[in-house]
Amino acid sequence: MKKLLELYSSWRGKSPLNIERLEGAGSNRAYYRIVDKDGQSVIGVVGTSRDENHAFVYLANHFAQRQLPVPRVLAVSADETCYLQTDLGNTSLFDAIRGGREAGGRYNLKEQQLLRRTIRELPNIQLRGARGLDFSNCYPQPEFDTESVLYDLNYFKYCFLKATEIDFHEPKLEANFRLFAKDLTAERMDSFLYRDFQARNIMLDSNGSPHFIDFQGGRRGPFYYDLASFLWQASAKYSFKLRRELVFEYYNSLKNYTEVPSKHHFVERLSLFVLFRTLQVLGAYGFRGYFERKRYFIDSIPPAIQNLRDLLELPAETFPYPYLTDLLHQITLLPQFAQIEEPAANRTDGFRTTQHDIYTAHPLDGPATFSKYDGRGPLRVRVFSFSYRKGLPEDTSGNGGGYVFDCRSTHNPGRYEPYKKITGLDEAVIRFLEDDGEILEFLKPVYQLANHHVERYLQRGFTDLMFSFGCTGGQHRSVYSAQHLAEHLNRKYGVEVIINHREQGITQTLPATR
Known part of the structure; x- marks a missing residue:
């Protein structure tokens, strides 16, 4: 340390205001940030191996001549046991x-x-x-x-x-x-x-x-x-x-x-x-x-x-x-x-290639990009049923919504007197919709899309996903669809699913199982 301070004073013409030891690397060298009263800093290095120090000084000077992005050597002690270099900051x-x-x-x-x-x-x-x-x-x-x-x-x-x-x-x-x-x-x-x-x-x-x-x-x-x-x-x-x-x-x-x-x-x-x-x-x-x-x-x-x-x-x-x-x-x-x-x-797989091609994509590649929201987890899915007459459900997660599916193209049991006072949670309505079959065909692509989306969100560690089903009154088709998708996702992926049948005033949580 004494020799390093002497080197600094000789090079700078004055003593430093402050000196701070930095976290070392795996070698036997010690690093110090040396600051003068004007706030200008350099890095001082003390190493026990003269040959190692000589190698660094030679390489740094050579690379500097080649205009490569390396620290510049400012001063070296006569015995090459310590030297000063430019300070590249704190961010590695x-x-x-x-x-x-x-x-x-x-x-x-x-x-x-x-x-x-x-x-x-x-x-x-x-x-x-x-x-x-x-x-x-x-x-x-x-x-x-x-x-x-x-x-x-x-x-x-x-x-x-x-x-x-x-x-x-x-x-x-x-x-x-x-x-x-x-x-x-x-x-x-x-x-x-x-x-x-x-x-x-x-x-x-x-x-x-x-x-x-x-x-x-x-x-x-x-x-x-x-x-x-x-x-x-x-x-x-x-x-x-x-x-x-x-x-x-x-x-x-x-x-x-x-x-x-x-x-x-x-x-x-x-x-x-x-x-x-x-x-x-x-x-x-x-x-x-x-x-x-x-x-x-x-x-x-x-x-x-x-x-x-x-x-x-x-x-x-x-x-x-x-x-x-x-x-x-x-x-x-x-x-x-x-x-x-x-x-x-x-997975952090090895360098597999398709026909030795470093350019070709591969099914195991996984996602190409990630965002600042990745990796927080665990995923929670919210599923709503609602009436279009009363507007879309509010997204309280701050993520901006999710999927909204319009069930009004399917056969409506609410047109028939026996079903007007019951909902898509009741056995009679469920039998009507499933015997008719239109709702089942409607939900097939919905399930495929939802499956893919949940899988990707799980892979990326996202925390919130929202699905909403709307129909005329928010009572039959939308309730059936929301309930069945929620149960499907909870059963298949073990994620927590919150069901909100808004117009019926019914909220249910299916807890995570994994």
């Missing part, structure tokens, strides 16, 4: 998309747009950033190579696989590891591999534009790694649909910087890196969770296992490492990693 992408993450992966349009802007910018730092870069300055090594791949795979083996107590044949596993490493390093190595490309390491300015930090672990390597690292981060819970769209954004942006591989090749290679990154993460979670007993990492293991489970549903030829994939299948079946079933639209 991780914080900005917190709502979608906490809603189980239901990201609203604003959050999705931030993710798209970020993923479109990634090839910029990977490809433009690599031009003229002296990779010998990288830390702890200059290149993504077979040795580094095997190190991470063995990290998975010793810190996670052995902790599961699954018996395995180590020479066979090592043979598959070497094949895997050969395939991963066969890809072109002309880009900057960020290595720790995640939402916490992306700061957003007032316009929502991304700026990159904490890239000191980067090296030369294939561009697939960072894409896999970002989009398959288990805690982000990106939906299959959103993940596909972000891959599409990246693929299109990549064309601005280099000749892109075919879609088929791109998908195949990306799948390999997704598997590698998943194993790498499980190794880290195993060490931090099983050995250091840190709760956050233990809790992160099941979502990572779900990513692994989804990957293993890809065609067998995707991963030509039979012994390794057999072990991974065994892991996904362990009782401590039991699968929690979710609605298809909420």
Whole structure:
């Protein structure tokens, strides 16, 4: 701290007014916000590894020359144990998309747009950033190579696989590891591999534009790694649909910087890196969770296992490492990693494709967008019967109404004396309407529409849906229709349904059963 303050005073020509320690990252560096009396701030960094600090300073200066969105280095101590950089503010992408993450992966349009802007910018730092870069300055090594791949795979083996107590044949596993490493390093190595490309390491300015930090672990390597690292981060819970769209954004942006591989090749290679990154993460979670007993990492293991489970549903030829994939299948079946079933639209499936096409929609994609009202739940359905003579029912939810169905095209029992003093809740009226049959034909498409709407609202976590049925007096046809739709939805989906036969003064609640 003393040396950092001396550096600041030497650079600024005066002492700071205030210094505040910031939440640290996963490394051994300490970060401080240093503010002068004019309110201007910089970030001070103290690191115990001179080589790591040197890597950051070199890379930051190089990227600044390439006019990339990174912090500028302002001053460095003579021994490179501390340095000053520009302050990019307090808002990280991780914080900005917190709502979608906490809603189980239901990201609203604003959050999705931030993710798209970020993923479109990634090839910029990977490809433009690599031009003229002296990779010998990288830390702890200059290149993504077979040795580094095997190190991470063995990290998975010793810190996670052995902790599961699954018996395995180590020479066979090592043979598959070497094949895997050969395939991963066969890809072109002309880009900057960020290595720790995640939402916490992306700061957003007032316009929502991304700026990159904490890239000191980067090296030369294939561009697939960072894409896999970002989009398959288990805690982000990106939906299959959103993940596909972000891959599409990246693929299109990549064309601005280099000749892109075919879609088929791109998908195949990306799948390999997704598997590698998943194993790498499980190794880290195993060490931090099983050995250091840190709760956050233990809790992160099941979502990572779900990513692994989804990957293993890809065609067998995707991963030509039979012994390794057999072990991974065994892991996904362990009782401590039991699968929690979710609605298809909420699942964070692996990178499945239709005929290896990253553009084509898929039935499992789920909803394309979400709104600020998503994820609140649970759903409550309100069903009204009413008379058109007295106007439409009032919507008290503030959502603006819902569906209104006009029952007046169907045969009216109110025209006949025996039914004039009873309602659509009475057996005689029910028999009249059902024997006549017109009301049943009328309700068929209503049920289909209502089913679809309720299912989508349940998927998106909406809280309120309203159906209203009107007829001449609000006594027979509308009452029958409202009552039967309400009972149908409550029975089929287990949601709470409030029935209001307005003109009859009858209100009934069918409680939720799920």
